[in-house]
Structures are given as structure tokens and as C-alpha cells.
Amino acid sequence: MKILGRKTVKAEKTSAPMVKSSKKAATSKAPTHEEIAVRSYELFLARGGEAGHAEADWLAAEAELSGR
Numbered sequence: 001m002k003i004l005g006r007k008t009v010k011a012e013k014t015s016a017p018m019v020k021s022s023k024k025a026a027t028s029k030a031p032t033h034e035e036i037a038v039r040s041y042e043l044f045l046a047r048g049g050e051a052g053h054a055e056a057d058w059l060a061a062e063a064e065l066s067g068r
Helices: 023-027 033-046 054-066
Strands: 002-004 007-009
Touching: 033 054
Parallel strands: none
Antiparallel strands: 002 007
16 A cells, blocks of 8 residues: 555555466365274274274374375
8 A cells, every 4th residue: 555645545456376286286185084084993993993003093094095
């Protein structure tokens, strides 16, 4: 904004240039919290329900679903 005497003049609006995204980034989406939770629970059950590995199950599920 410019101040001219007692009159305030708003600057012209400009928009940021459009950036083309790569196809890979546009097609891949991050897994949701619920998807990770379900897969983590499946890993827990596949291990026989053994407690104490919640974080490892979560990280494995997240990596698996995100394609890492």
C-alpha cells in the first residue's frame, strides 16, 4: 500500500506464476492416518499380536504405503 497524503492507495494485484508439477508428484498421494493405522494393525496381527512393536509396525506400514 502506498500512502499519498491522507489517501491510501492499494497496489495492483499480481499473481504468482503457475508451476507445472511432475506427473509422479501429481499421481502419488500420501497415505492417510487411517490407512497407516489399518496396515499397522495388520502387521501386528501377522506377528501374532506380540506387544511392544507399535512404532516399528507404524513406520513399516507408512513406508510400505508411501512406496519407499
